[in-house]
Each structure stands twice: as C-alpha cells, then as structure tokens.
Amino acid sequence: MTTICEWSFAYSQLEHIEISDSVDIIRENAFFKCRNLKEIRLPDGVTVLDDMAFRKCEKLQNVFIPSSVSRIGYAVFSGCEKVRVICDDFFTAFVGFFDLGTEFWEYRVLDICSDLL
Secondary structure, three states: OEEEOOOOOOOOOOOEOOOOOOEEEEOOOOOOOOOOOOEEEOOOOOOEEOOOOOOOOOOOOEEEEOOOOOEEOOOOOOOOOOOEEEEOOOOOEEEEEEEOOOOOEEEEEEOOOHHHO
C-alpha cells in the first residue's frame, strides 16, 4: 500500500500523470494547483481521495474514479471548473462540494455507467 502525501505534486507543471496500481490513498492537496493537468485515471485499489486533493487544477477535464474508492473528501475538485467525474460500475460518488467560481458551493452526486467510457 502506498500513499501520495500532502502537497507531493502541488504547483507542478504536470499535464498527465499515471498513478501506480500500488497507490491506495491520495492525501490533502496532493495535486494542488497543477494548472496543466487535464485528465486523471485512478487505478483500481485507490480507496481514499482526501480533502482538496485536486483543488485548483484549472484545466482538469476528466477524472475516472474506480469503484474501489470508498471515501471522497471535502472540496476534492474545488476550483476545477471544467471537471467531469466518471465513476465505474454504476458506483455513486459523493464528490464533495465544488467551488464553481461562484459565491456558493454546489453538491453533486454522479452516477455514470462505465460503458460510457
């Protein structure tokens, strides 16, 4: 089991990242302000996305979350105005509270069939 620690990739210029199958936890602010990151495909085995893990990844468009994820923290994608979250196997994910660039926070629940991928 491996953890991506807090602030590990914060402020990096990553456009793409391939997360190892051994990763099970992504901690708070691990990818904070990775402004060029466009897509994340989490491997099976990831179980936790901590609070604000991908906050302010401004170009982030697609996030693929496997059914192994059992906890998605607060404001995981806050400031990711273009993000679309796709979940496997009819898995319903509470995707925290998104800051959509307005004065309010929005609660979203997504239930998207894996055959749409």
